[in-house]
Amino acid sequence: MAADIYKMFRQFIGDTTGDYDGDYFLPDLESLAFLDLGIDKASEVLNNIVVEDITITASDITAGYKDLSYDIVTILDTELGLDYENIYWQTDGGKRILFLDTDSITAGTYEFRYKARYNKFNGVVKENEDLNHPVNANLGIVFWALAEYQVTKGIINADNSANLVVSKSEEGMSVSYGSGTSLKLSSPTKLKLRAMEIFNMVSNKGNISFSVSV
Numbered sequence: 001m002a003a004d005i006y007k008m009f010r011q012f013i014g015d016t017t018g019d020y021d022g023d024y025f026l027p028d029l030e031s032l033a034f035l036d037l038g039i040d041k042a043s044e045v046l047n048n049i050v051v052e053d054i055t056i057t058a059s060d061i062t063a064g065y066k067d068l069s070y071d072i073v074t075i076l077d078t079e080l081g082l083d084y085e086n087i088y089w090q091t092d093g094g095k096r097i098l099f100l101d102t103d104s105i106t107a108g109t110y111e112f113r114y115k116a117r118y119n120k121f122n123g124v125v126k127e128n129e130d131l132n133h134p135v136n137a138n139l140g141i142v143f144w145a146l147a148e149y150q151v152t153k154g155i156i157n158a159d160n161s162a163n164l165v166v167s168k169s170e171e172g173m174s175v176s177y178g179s180g181t182s183l184k185l186s187s188p189t190k191l192k193l194r195a196m197e198i199f200n201m202v203s204n205k206g207n208i209s210f211s212v213s214v
Contacts, residue, residue, distance in 0.1 A: 003128050006121070008142045009035055013149065032121040037148045038141035038195070042133050043073055043117040045199040050116045054097075055109045056080075061102050068095045070116035077113040080105075140198030147188035147195070 009031050050070055060066045072091050075082065080089065080097075088104040089097055099105045118133040119126075133141065 001127055002125050003121075003131055005035055005038075005131075005138050005142055005145075006031065006125060008138065009145055012142065012146055028125075029123055031145075032123060032125065034145040034149045034152075035141065036120040036122065038144035039118050039120050039131075039133060041144045041195070042137050042141050042199060043115075045196065046118075046134065046137065046202060048073075048116050048118060048133075049076070049113065051111065051113045053109050053111055056105065056107055058107050061099060061105050061107060064099050064102060065092075066097045066099075068097065068112060068114065068116075071095045073115040073117055075112065075114045077111075079110040080112070134202050137199060137202050140195040140202075143191045143195035143198065147191035150188045150191070 006028075010028065013031075015028065015031070050068075052069055054066060054068060056066050071094050075085065075091065084104070085091075086100075088101045089099050092098050119131050128135075
């Protein structure tokens with residue numbers, strides 16, 4: 001079953017496009033992309049802190065990289081030498097540590113403490129158990145996604161009036177959008193402020209720290 005935030009988002013925008021065409025599942029890639037923006041924001045705001053021991057081998061050094069377990073928002077501390085980031089090593093925007101100067105990297109086990117990104121859809125409709133953000137951040141993620149959706153779609157005018165697409169048809173597929181009332185529209189700014197309020201109220205906003213060895 002599709003994750004709750006996927007269903008919530010589509011209900012908010014009144015998207016009635018079916019998910020199935022015969023025997024094939026047709027993911028709403030656009031909705032997934034907007035939700036990923038909301039998850040990214042939750043990752044930035046909430047303290048999803050991971051502490052793990054990473055073993056770097058001679059083979060890793062030769063290959064020039066080592067992967068951590070999760071996508072990295074920022075490295076908070078590491079025994080590899082935080083002062084050496086962007087000199088001997090750097091992150092790549094994902095979970096990878098790139099060795100810029102392999103001669104300065106020594107094989108061994110190093111502790112990394114970092115703020116990690118929550119799991120995203122990445123173009124695949126996932127179930128609740130595939131996502132690891134706090135459940136009580138769901139509405140904040142959806143509100144942030146709705147704000148980005150409104151900005152991108154241009155359904156809110158400069159004066160905050162609605163400019164909705166009621167329906168459209170393209171290549172045999174149709175989609176209908178709800179009215180301004182059903183969408184509970186407000187300006188993207190207000191939606192983002194509300195999303196931030198929800199993130200700040202998340203009960204387990206504190207560190208989610210655990211240690212693993214890789």
